[in-house]
Amino acid sequence: MPGSKAAERVRAVLEVAARIVDARDPLGQEARRSLEATSGLSPEGVELALTDHTETAIDGADMERLLTWAGDAPRCHVVLSSNVCTAAVRAVALAVASAPDVRIRPSRRDPGLAPLLARELASHPSFHENDGTIMQVNAIEARPGDVVHAYGADATLGDIERALAGGVLFRGHGTGFGLVFVSPRADLDDAAGAMADDVVAFDQRGCLSPRIALVAGDPGRGRAFASRLSSALTARAARVPRGPLDAATAAADASFGRLADAMGEAFGERDHLVAFFGDLAVPPLPPATRAVSVLSVADAASGQRAIAPYRAFLTTIGGDLDDDAARSLAALGGVRFTRIGQMQRPPLDGPVDPR
Amino acid sequence: MSFDVAASDALHARVRAFIAGDRADDFDALALELAAYQARAIPALGKLCATAGVDLGAASSADAIPALPTDAFRYARIAAHPAELDLRVFRTSGTSRGAELRGAHPLRTLRTYEAAALAWAEPMLLAAPPLAHAIVLVPDPAGVPDSSLGFMVGLFVDRLGLRATFTFDPERGVDVEAVAGAAERAAREGRRAIVFSTAFALAAVCDALGDGCPSLPAGSRVMVTGGFKGRSREVPAGALYDQAARVFGVPASHVVGEYGMTELSSQLYEPRFATGSGAIGVYRPPPWLRVSAADPATLAPLPPGREGVARFVDLANVDSVVAVQTLDWVAVDSTGDVTLFGRAPGAELRGCSLVIEDLFGDGDAGLEGG
Numbered sequence: 001m002p003g004s005k006a007a008e009r010v011r012a013v014l015e016v017a018a019r020i021v022d023a024r025d026p027l028g029q030e031a032r033r034s035l036e037a038t039s040g041l042s043p044e045g046v047e048l049a050l051t052d053h054t055e056t057a058i059d060g061a062d063m064e065r066l067l068t069w070a071g072d073a074p075r076c077h078v079v080l081s082s083n084v085c086t087a088a089v090r091a092v093a094l095a096v097a098s099a100p101d102v103r104i105r106p107s108r109r110d111p112g113l114a115p116l117l118a119r120e121l122a123s124h125p126s127f128h129e130n131d132g133t134i135m136q137v138n139a140i141e142a143r144p145g146d147v148v149h150a151y152g153a154d155a156t157l158g159d160i161e162r163a164l165a166g167g168v169l170f171r172g173h174g175t176g177f178g179l180v181f182v183s184p185r186a187d188l189d190d191a192a193g194a195m196a197d198d199v200v201a202f203d204q205r206g207c208l209s210p211r212i213a214l215v216a217g218d219p220g221r222g223r224a225f226a227s228r229l230s231s232a233l234t235a236r237a238a239r240v241p242r243g244p245l246d247a248a249t250a251a252a253d254a255s256f257g258r259l260a261d262a263m264g265e266a267f268g269e270r271d272h273l274v275a276f277f278g279d280l281a282v283p284p285l286p287p288a289t290r291a292v293s294v295l296s297v298a299d300a301a302s303g304q305r306a307i308a309p310y311r312a313f314l315t316t317i318g319g320d321l322d323d324d325a326a327r328s329l330a331a332l333g334g335v336r337f338t339r340i341g342q343m344q345r346p347p348l349d350g351p352v353d354p355r
Numbered sequence: 356m357s358f359d360v361a362a363s364d365a366l367h368a369r370v371r372a373f374i375a376g377d378r379a380d381d382f383d384a385l386a387l388e389l390a391a392y393q394a395r396a397i398p399a400l401g402k403l404c405a406t407a408g409v410d411l412g413a414a415s416s417a418d419a420i421p422a423l424p425t426d427a428f429r430y431a432r433i434a435a436h437p438a439e440l441d442l443r444v445f446r447t448s449g450t451s452r453g454a455e456l457r458g459a460h461p462l463r464t465l466r467t468y469e470a471a472a473l474a475w476a477e478p479m480l481l482a483a484p485p486l487a488h489a490i491v492l493v494p495d496p497a498g499v500p501d502s503s504l505g506f507m508v509g510l511f512v513d514r515l516g517l518r519a520t521f522t523f524d525p526e527r528g529v530d531v532e533a534v535a536g537a538a539e540r541a542a543r544e545g546r547r548a549i550v551f552s553t554a555f556a557l558a559a560v561c562d563a564l565g566d567g568c569p570s571l572p573a574g575s576r577v578m579v580t581g582g583f584k585g586r587s588r589e590v591p592a593g594a595l596y597d598q599a600a601r602v603f604g605v606p607a608s609h610v611v612g613e614y615g616m617t618e619l620s621s622q623l624y625e626p627r628f629a630t631g632s633g634a635i636g637v638y639r640p641p642p643w644l645r646v647s648a649a650d651p652a653t654l655a656p657l658p659p660g661r662e663g664v665a666r667f668v669d670l671a672n673v674d675s676v677v678a679v680q681t682l683d684w685v686a687v688d689s690t691g692d693v694t695l696f697g698r699a700p701g702a703e704l705r706g707c708s709l710v711i712e713d714l715f716g717d718g719d720a721g722l723e724g725g
Contacts, residue, residue: 245701246700248699248700248701249701251651254651255424255426261402261407262423280431282455284426308455
């Protein structure tokens, strides 16, 4: 039965991932050395990504959803970007669920875990027994009937899709970011602490990373949240320092700080920046580092207006699951809705980005 | 605060005099005076100066002026005058998904912009021998009035009395047959032509024309601006310049790069036509525009020779902000010439997290709205 074989191949991927997560396993040690050299995260950031944000298990319901999403193709080609460093686990799991024969092209600059996964799966008994083959390639050569899973910037995805032959199914996963909505009744300290956990994971490099927070209430409440988020980030940085910044990100970070000085208020220290923009019409998009825009909104409707220019790029909303205002924001559609603090831990039920 | 039209008019007049070569004003003093006027009228700049603790009245160098990031033009109105006095608003280019947040540069008069554009294009691009035809591969200002690039090219066409063929349609792109037809007409009449193009359009047209384009008469030239960020293909500048020279039959020195942006009122040019030499990607600013490389971590101006992000002090930005901070990666030599490298190191490593260039598609170094 193809579905059960696909499920076994997914479990094989998760077995390899579990070894990668285990710091005592030689594979885990190799992964840490590799990611510390290429991911841009601090060693503590790599450890956090591996131990807290790497998929190693799946329950039956999620497996069913994943297999339903995956479909059934003879061959799956995976094009990875310089993504969050552990993203290859889910990408490979989706690929082996889609097809027995997987060809994977990692990012040349930041291959992440993809080469290790491909190498270990190639000699994994259960993977083979369930018809699985996998190899790392430099170029995609898809035939009609194949499926291509591609991750990266929208322009890159467009290039890849245009280059494909007819009859090849293309599934692109573009850029995006997460949003936090702090409900009127939310405890600001709790919300700030939880959001800091979502920010620190992957240093805001992921498409689930919460780059903007909308705080319901008057500007004083929004400012208080920004201040508490900054304090929470300071506390977390003591345990998990931010990775070093390249020149482009450093410049974008400095420029964002200057924007905050000009149009809002900056809270932060050397390793993070929280910018409070009062009730500005639209919150500026911060750079992909430990930086966050905080905006005060009167209610969910004004929150929807504030976020409208970014709507196509929203992947996930963190908020109070029982709050009507938060639920109405999540009704934007095509986004995951989860508790703040859990935004970087989506269930393994398909791509992290459901758009 | 009410708009002080007399103060603005007086500053415009002094800047135009500076552009015309009158050095009654010192560059730094005039820049600081402009910034002080702007800080009083533009809340974002006033707040930035206050937060940074900058006393513009006590400063002696334009380096002291805090440069406003170009992103500020997306999220707030950056103008000393009220919106009802806008004569023209230039907007940055952008993808359809980012249309609501295109940067806007409002102008209440175009006289200073025009003076700056013409005064530097004259020696760098438009000087004798005289031109007769313009083959325009950028937006027609009649159809796209918010494109600063289109406006500038339209200005050149009008002031030089060029016979212009506008070949760019925002929906359909460049009409290659119209380009070939205009080139053929210029060749047949033996009258010099200038091609105005973005790099992306030029690459597409050169590919399409191949050897099928008649050589333009001697003295003709090509102006190219912008890069390929966010585009489906990328052509190295050297290869593009060689190809353009071959397709249009002009010397390599007559293919000239222009570097400008919507948030500025002045432009830089590669001095290849003016001097007969000069490397591709090295741009010369006019005397009323000072460019510095700024430290990427602090945005403080760096000494000549160091690489950093481009900071502009443009005296022609009278009613917006005189100091503008970009993320373009440059080095500025001791003569003021600017080597443009494009994006800063590391920019290509950002992964699946949305960056603002992805949203707006206008991260091109030197790309004006169009």
